[in-house]
Amino acid sequence: MEKREDQQVKRPKHDIIFGIHSIEEALSSDTEIEKILVRKDYENEAIKKILHRASIQNIPIQKVPIYKIDSITRKNHQGILAFISSVSYASLDHIIHETFRQGRDPLFLLLDRVTDVGNFGAIARTAEGLGFNALIIPNKGGALISKEAMNSSAGALAHIPVCRVKNLAGTIKYLQNNGIHVIACSDKANELLYKKDLKGPLTLVMGSEFDGISREILDICNDMVRIPMYGKISSYNVSVSMAIAGSEIVRQRME
Secondary structure: OOOOOOOOOOOOOOOEEEOHHHHHHHHHOOOOEEEEEEEOOOOOHHHHHHHHHHHHOOOOEEEEOHHHHHOOOOOOOOOEEEEEOOOOOOOHHHHHHHHHHOOOOOEEEEEEOOOOHHHHHHHHHHHHHHOOOEEEEEOOOOOOOOHHHHHHOOOHHHOOOEEEEOOHHHHHHHHHHOOOEEEEEOOOOOOEHHHOOOOOOEEEEEEEOOOEOOHHHHHHOOEEEEOOOOOOOOOOOHHHHHHHHHHHHHHHHHO
16 A cells, blocks of 8 residues: 555645646646646546646656645645746747857856755856856756745846756757857866866756766766865865856856
């Protein structure tokens, strides 16, 4: 028998909508849906149509036990619930072409499985302050862009474009094909951040709070750099690492 979690209703940390009709309406409008939760044993034809449409729109879908949805809301959710994003996602292709058209070198930040909302918000705040053109995030495996993330970013997420992509590896290759150098910041690198030329069209890659950048992503980046450490701890917090690396990039580009 499936183990059940505490049935006490949890106070949602995100804006949510629930029920078949509400989610159908959201999919037909300009509402940005972060992800959909659906009971894993659903048989409703209307839900099947919703999930098909969500898949076409590149919206993450998670099949869960019914008690998982009940723990978020006890209202008549009909076995389906959606989290609403606090931002409107931008087109990476448009930003690349527009930045080049304006005669500027693109500067992007790509996040590989950064899941902590506080870290994500802090990273967005730093990236916006340093003048990054956009954040690139995966549609699965990253932090939800919620009110909490918006607050952590001190409102920066309202100003810096966020591009949600289906496949990070494919996106990196697309960036490279557009003349954008992709460089990973990782403790696995041999070359120091301060020894690397970081000028020109560039995408900085930062990784998970737990295990850094995945091997798949590291293998296809153009270069890797590391931030020097002389203390006893093994690594910096990802938001701190991003601030250090981002500041060095901007310093070099100002020279």
